[in-house]
Structures are given as structure tokens and as C-alpha cells.
Amino acid sequence: MNTLEVMGKFYPVGRSQCLPVTVLMTASDGLRIIDLSNQLLAETDVSQIQVAEKLSSVPREISLYDQGLVVIDSTPAVDIWIASNSQQNKVSKLESSKSTVLLCAVLVPVFLFAFFKYLIPGSAILFADYVPESIVNIASKHTLSALDNSILSDTSLNDETQNSYQNMWRDIISKIDVTTQFDIQFRQSDTLGANAFALPNGTIVITDELVKLIGDNHDLLTAILLHEIGHVEHKHSMRLISEALATSIAVNYFFADLGGLVEFFAGVSNTVVQNQFSRKLEWEADNYALSKLVGLGMDRESFAEAMQKLAVTLPKESKLTLWLQSHPSMQSRIDNAKDKPLD
Amino acid sequence: MDNKNYQHFSFNELLNAQQNIGSETPPQEIVDLQAVISAHPNNPVNQPTNKRTVPVKFLGKTGEFFSIWIVNLLLTIVTLGIYSAWATVRNNRYFYSNTEIDGHRLAYLADPIQILKGRIIGVLLFASYFLAASFSPIAAGIIMLVLVFAYPLLICMSLRFTMRMTAYRNVRFNFNGKYGRAFVVFILLPIMSVFTLYLALPWVMKKVDQFIYDNITFGDKKLSTSLETGEYFIAGLGAAFIGIALFVLASFGLGLSFSDLVPGEDGIDFTLGYALFIVTYVAVILICSSFYAARIRNHIFNNSVIEDVSEFTSQLSVSQLIWLRSSNFVVIVASLGFAMPWVKIRSARLYASVTQVTVFAGADNVITKDAQSSSAIGEEVANAFDIDVAIG
Numbered sequence: 001m002n003t004l005e006v007m008g009k010f011y012p013v014g015r016s017q018c019l020p021v022t023v024l025m026t027a028s029d030g031l032r033i034i035d036l037s038n039q040l041l042a043e044t045d046v047s048q049i050q051v052a053e054k055l056s057s058v059p060r061e062i063s064l065y066d067q068g069l070v071v072i073d074s075t076p077a078v079d080i081w082i083a084s085n086s087q088q089n090k091v092s093k094l095e096s097s098k099s100t101v102l103l104c105a106v107l108v109p110v111f112l113f114a115f116f117k118y119l120i121p122g123s124a125i126l127f128a129d130y131v132p133e134s135i136v137n138i139a140s141k142h143t144l145s146a147l148d149n150s151i152l153s154d155t156s157l158n159d160e161t162q163n164s165y166q167n168m169w170r171d172i173i174s175k176i177d178v179t180t181q182f183d184i185q186f187r188q189s190d191t192l193g194a195n196a197f198a199l200p201n202g203t204i205v206i207t208d209e210l211v212k213l214i215g216d217n218h219d220l221l222t223a224i225l226l227h228e229i230g231h232v233e234h235k236h237s238m239r240l241i242s243e244a245l246a247t248s249i250a251v252n253y254f255f256a257d258l259g260g261l262v263e264f265f266a267g268v269s270n271t272v273v274q275n276q277f278s279r280k281l282e283w284e285a286d287n288y289a290l291s292k293l294v295g296l297g298m299d300r301e302s303f304a305e306a307m308q309k310l311a312v313t314l315p316k317e318s319k320l321t322l323w324l325q326s327h328p329s330m331q332s333r334i335d336n337a338k339d340k341p342l343d
Numbered sequence: 344m345d346n347k348n349y350q351h352f353s354f355n356e357l358l359n360a361q362q363n364i365g366s367e368t369p370p371q372e373i374v375d376l377q378a379v380i381s382a383h384p385n386n387p388v389n390q391p392t393n394k395r396t397v398p399v400k401f402l403g404k405t406g407e408f409f410s411i412w413i414v415n416l417l418l419t420i421v422t423l424g425i426y427s428a429w430a431t432v433r434n435n436r437y438f439y440s441n442t443e444i445d446g447h448r449l450a451y452l453a454d455p456i457q458i459l460k461g462r463i464i465g466v467l468l469f470a471s472y473f474l475a476a477s478f479s480p481i482a483a484g485i486i487m488l489v490l491v492f493a494y495p496l497l498i499c500m501s502l503r504f505t506m507r508m509t510a511y512r513n514v515r516f517n518f519n520g521k522y523g524r525a526f527v528v529f530i531l532l533p534i535m536s537v538f539t540l541y542l543a544l545p546w547v548m549k550k551v552d553q554f555i556y557d558n559i560t561f562g563d564k565k566l567s568t569s570l571e572t573g574e575y576f577i578a579g580l581g582a583a584f585i586g587i588a589l590f591v592l593a594s595f596g597l598g599l600s601f602s603d604l605v606p607g608e609d610g611i612d613f614t615l616g617y618a619l620f621i622v623t624y625v626a627v628i629l630i631c632s633s634f635y636a637a638r639i640r641n642h643i644f645n646n647s648v649i650e651d652v653s654e655f656t657s658q659l660s661v662s663q664l665i666w667l668r669s670s671n672f673v674v675i676v677a678s679l680g681f682a683m684p685w686v687k688i689r690s691a692r693l694y695a696s697v698t699q700v701t702v703f704a705g706a707d708n709v710i711t712k713d714a715q716s717s718s719a720i721g722e723e724v725a726n727a728f729d730i731d732v733a734i735g
Binding site: 009011013014015016017018052053055056057058059061068069071091094095096100101104105107108109111112115135138139142143146241244245248249250252253254 | 407408409410411413414415416417418419420421424427429433436437440441446447448450462466469470473474477478479480481482511512513514562679681706707708709710711726727
């Protein structure tokens with residue numbers, strides 16, 4: 001029977017002592033550990049050993065149940081003996097193959113791209129359908145009351161004006177095919193300025209400032225309302241939440257071992273990725289509004305005009321800040337409304 | 344009769360001379376000989392601690408680690424994160440097992456399944472927190488409050504896990520910090536330092552480090568520190584001063600170069616200014632945090648001792664750390680993350696090269712202590728919520 005004899009270090013269980021030893025490894029008898037004066041220190045069957053997985057050229061650590069730990073250099077003969085006498089996984093084989101490593105280096109970016117570009121948005125659409133209506137309702141109510149307590153105040157529009165808008169919109173909503181019960185409310189807000197936003201349960205808030213900016217042209221206000229309806233109908237809030245959640249978990253675990261400065265880097269990339277999602281949803285809502293406008297017999301130009309008027313109230317845009325924004329640039333949205341033929 | 348002069352004898356020659364003492368040896372010479380022997384530096388009596396100072400060797404190689412890193416990253420992605428537990432263990436093992444002190448390597452003993460379980464719980468808790476926070480600001484507030492109280496517990500559990508998974512000479516480390524004290528140093532003191540306009544913050548940082556390091560044990564031996572509040576004030580106030588001074592200088596310099604650019608309407612200068620601001624911000628933070636980190640690392644290492652086992656020395660210079668961190672940052676960004684293995688290996692190499700350990704004779708006689716088993720749950724929950732305590 002072939003016996004493998006190697007030098008090693010033996011750490012008897014229970015203390016920090018270390019003894020230089022000779023390790024005899026045979027297939028039938030298992031492992032014998034002999035000190036320099038030829039005393040047998042430990043003897044064990046192969047079923048009683050546990051070996052840490054092979055990891056590059058790191059010395060092999062063999063635990064002898066209840067007797068101690070023996071550490072020996074990782075030589076081909078030793079590795080073969082261990083592989084045939086204990087449970088070992090195959091990862092170190094992959095790691096030691098140059099072609100596998102090269103393949104991985106190519107596939108990692110490809111898979112990461114596919115993951116963030118297709119898998120996360122795809123599963124977000126699925127997730128959005130499974131969120132119970134009661135939760136959507138509670139979420140919307142809590143959000144609105146939080147906003148009411150902070151940046152929103154009561155509308156200063158009189159009842160008459162409010163009613164005329166409400167009647168007009170009721171009429172419009174009845175003409176388009178929607179699955180949600182919409183509730184349109186007015187608020188005043190210095191912080192938001194001319195703005196409108198939708199909550200996932202169908203509550204749409206329009207600021208007095210927006211009414212003052214474009215309220216005299218009903219078609220413009222309708223175009224904006226349709227954009228918000230598009231967000232609700234396509235369950236954008238739920239999709240955005242699940243995309244944000246999936247992205248931050250993925251960034252945390254795929255790049256878990258980055259640490260330190262790179263965390264800043266990952267934070268930026270997280271924002272950039274999420275803004276990509278958010279911009280995609282804005283386009284969806286824009287195109288929803290445009291197609292409904294045409295369906296209602298109104299002009300796509302109304303949407304462009306509304307954007308133009310809003311653009312005046314916003315600060316200048318630049319290429320870098322575009323990466324850091326959740327909305328597409330106003331100019332591209334206007335171009336889209338003007339140029340793109342209806343499909 | 345002249346007495347022999349033993350002053351230039353080696354210790355072995357002295358012992359020989361002692362053997363050869365006979366009846367004809369003058370009494371004075373015997374007395375002299377005994378005196379020289381007992382005073383000789385090689386006499387075991389004069390080496391009561393029998394200590395030796397050894398370097399910390401880091402033996403990892405960039406190429407090797409790149410292979411491990413990239414293969415495990417791919418496996419993590421294709422398994423949608425499940426394999427990340429195994430990847431973490433392999434990556435950590437590579438660094439522990441390639442760190443050699445006095446002929447023995449460190450060992451990382453965590454079981455991937457243990458980490459996976461903790462990680463699943465961590466992700467579930469984080470997801471519930473995230474969803475609750477997205478759906479209801481009130482729920483978010485309640486959870487934040489719970490987290491404030493859970494934070495010290497998570498830190499203790501996390502430190503205990505890290506220490507329990509670290510072994511040297513087949514003896515595990517442990518961490519014995521308790522919740523009450525952790526709550527004081529991680530929550531109460533930082534809140535109270537706000538009322539001193541953060542002037543007491545260096546003292547709080549000292550209390551935090553003291554809590555962490557004084558609660559570490561190696562087998563049955565305790566690690567103990569003698570940290571100086573003064574050093575924390577020098578490091579903390581120094582870092583703050585450097586940061587402010589650099590910001591003032593930078594905004595002066597940037598302001599000048601800013602006015603050189605055409606203050607046009609096209610927004611280009613705004614973009615450039617924004618980019619310059621980010622670069623300046625990163626650079627300043629990097630310089631002053633390195634000043635603090637290098638000084639404090641040296642201070643902790645130079646004032647820590649594991650009773651009967653070892654002392655530590657760290658001679659990390661501020662400029663070394665600034666160079667390490669800034670070059671790492673640039674290379675990571677330029678390589679889109681692919682240089683991560685190189686960065687981690689060279690960092691480990693630098694930290695090892697500036698560290699020395701003085702090993703005492705007692706290092707052979709540390710007894711393992713059977714501690715309660717520790718789970719990875721605290722560590723993983725802490726990770727999921729980005730709670731991080733680094734141990735030098």
C-alpha cells in the first residue's frame with residue numbers, strides 16, 4: 001500500500017501548542033501523526049477527518065475529530081489524497097483553470113448588465129401585480145397625510161373653479177379605458193411649485209401653482225393629468241419600489257466585499273441605476289398620455305406645450321446632472337411629443 | 344596573582360570556565376566569574392519573558408485572488424445571490440490563510456450554510472423594513488426606533504461572530520461585549536456629544552474602541568488596551584482642522600479656475616464645476632480620514648496587549664495610507680471595479696508590512712475556552728442594514 005509521508009504542524013486540541021510532526025497518509029489506515037522522536041501523537045480513520053476546501057496554494061488544514069488540527073503544505077500528492085478521502089467541492093478546479101477565469105471575466109459584466117436591465121424590471125412588473133389593494137390604499141393615505149403635514153397646504157382655489165375642473169376631468173376619464181377609481185385633489189405647495197403627482201391608489205394631486213401656470217388651457221392640464229393616470233394604470237409606484245429594493249439588495253451582495261471607498265461608488269451607481277428605471281417609467285407615462293390624447297381627439301402638441309411651460313420653471317439641465325435625475329430631459333420629452341408618430 | 348578577566352568571554356566559555364573550577368582556583372576569581380555569569384545577557388535568568396518580535400507576513404497574490412474573486416462573483420450572480428455565502432467564506436479564507444505570524448497562519452472558520460441562514464434573515468428583515476418604509480412613513484418611523492435599540496445588539500453579535508470565526512494556532516478569538524455597555528457607547532454617548540457641539544466626539548470614539556478591543560479574548564487570555572484620550576483629540580481635531588483648511592484652500596482655488604471658464608448659458612461650466620466639487624470633496628475626505636485612521640490604528644496596536652501572549656506594533660504613516668486609498672479609488676473607478684482583487688491584496692500587504700507582533704513565551708500555553716456557539720444572524724442583519732464595525 002502506498003503511504004504518503006509529509007512534514008507538517010500539529011496543534012493538539014484545546015491549546016495553542018504547536019508540534020513539528022511527520023504525517024503518514026494511507027488509504028486504508030487513514031492518518032497517523034508522529035513527532036520528531038517517533039512517538040505516535042494521533043491516529044485516525046479517514047471518516048474522522050474534516051478538511052477545509054482547497055483554496056489556491058494555501059496549506060491544507062485537516063481537523064482530526066477531538067484530537068487536533070494538522071496543517072500541511074498543499075502539494076499535488078497531498079491534494080489527491082485529500083480529494084479521494086474527504087468531501088471536497090469543485091470550485092477550486094474552476095478557479096485554477098485559466099480559460100474558466102477568462103470566461104468569467106467576460107460573463108460577469110454581461111450578466112450584471114442583463115440582471116439590472118431585464119431581470120429586475122421584469123420581476124418588478126410581476127411584483128406590482130401581487131401587491132394587495134389594501135396595502136396600496138394604506139400606503140397612499142399615509143403618504144398623502146405625511147405630505148399634507150410637511151410640504152402641502154390647502155388649496156386656495158375656490159369651489160367653483162375646482163368643480164369645473166372636476167366635471168371636465170370626470171368626463172375625460174369616463175371616455176378613456178381605465179381600471180382604477182381616480183380621485184383628483186388640489187393642493188398649494190411652495191416647495192413643489194407647478195407640479196402634479198399620482199399616488200398608487202388613484203389619488204392625483206395637482207398644485208395650485210400648476211393650475212395658475214397652464215390652467216387657462218384645459219388641454220394642457222388634461223395632458224398632464226393623463227401622464228399621471230398613466231403612472232397609476234401601469235402601477236409605476238409599485239414597480240419603482242420593488243426595483244429600488246432589488247437593486248439595493250443586489251448591490252449589497254454582489255459587491256458585498258468591496259468595502260470602504262467603493263461603497264461611495266456603489267451608492268452612486270445605485271442612484272444611476274434607479275434613475276434609469278425611473279426615467280423608463282416616465283417615458284411609459286408620457287407615451288400613455290400621448291396615445292390617450294389622440295384617442296380623445298386632442299392634439300399631441302398640447303403635451304409638448306405643457307412641457308415647454310413647465311420647463312421654464314425648472315433650472316437648466318446639463319449632461320452630467322441628467323445621469324443624476326429621475327426624469328428624462330424636458331427637451332427630449334417635448335421632441336417625443338412633437339415628432340414621434342403614433343404607433 | 345592576577346585574576347582572570349572574564350569580561351570578554353562568551354556565555355558558553357563562561358559556563359566552561361565554571362565547570363573547570365578546581366581547588367587551585369582563587370576564591371576571588373570564583374566570585375568574579377559568578378558575577379559575570381549572572382549579569383550576562385544570554386543567561387536565561389536575564390530573559391524572564393523570552394520574547395521575540397516578528398513581522399506579520401501577507402502571502403496573497405493578486406493573480407490567485409483575481410481567479411477566486413471572479414469565479415465566485417459569477418457563481419453569485421447566476422445563483423441570484425445564494426452562492427454569495429460561499430463566496431464570502433472563500434474570499435475571507437484567502438486573506439486569513441495567507442496571513443502568517445511567527446510561522447502560523449490565521450484561519451477563517453465560518454460555515455457557508457451558517458452565513459446563508461443569517462443572510463436570508465437579514466435580507467427578509469431589510470426587505471420588510473424597506474417595503475414598510477415605502478408604504479407607510481409611520482411604519483418607517485416605528486422601525487427606525489426599533490433599529491436604534493437593536494443597533495448595539497447587532498454590533499455585539501456581529502463582533503462576536505467575526506471573532507469566533509477567527510483562529511490562530513487552532514485557538515479561537517471571542518468577543519464578550521454586553522448589550523448595556525454597547526448601548527452606552529454606540530447610542531447614548533454619540534447623542535450626548537451633539538450637545539458638546541461634537542467637541543467630545545474624540546472621547547466617544549475612544550470609548551467605542553475601548554469597548555471593542557477590551558472585550559476581545561484569545562482562548563483564555565484577554566486583550567487589553569491602554570488608550571489615551573489625548574491621542575484621540577489630536578487625531579480627531581487634527582483631521583477636522585485639515586479638512587476645513589483644505590476645503591477653504593480648494594474653494595479658493597476652484598473659485599479662481601471657475602471664473603476662468605466662460606460663465607455661459609449652456610450649462611457646461613456647471614457640469615465641470617460639479618465634477619470638480621465631487622473630486623475635491625472625495626479628496627479632502629480621503630486625506631483627513633486617512634490622517635485619523637492611520638494615527639488611531641497605530642495608537643490601538645501600540646497600546647494593546649494579549650496577556651502572556653503578545654504585544655503589537657503598528658507604524659502606518661499618514662502619507663502611506665493617503666497614497667493607498669487615493670490610488671485604490673482611482674484604479675477602481677478606472678477599471679470599472681475589475682481591479683478590486685489588486686486593491687484588496689495590496690492593501691492587505693501594506694497593513695501587514697507596517698505591523699509587528701512581539702510574541703511571549705506564554706503564546707504556547709493558551710487554553711481554548713468553550714464559548715457558546717455564535718450564529719451569523721447578527722452579523723448578516725447588521726450587513727443588510729449597512730451597520731459596519733471594522734476591526735484593524
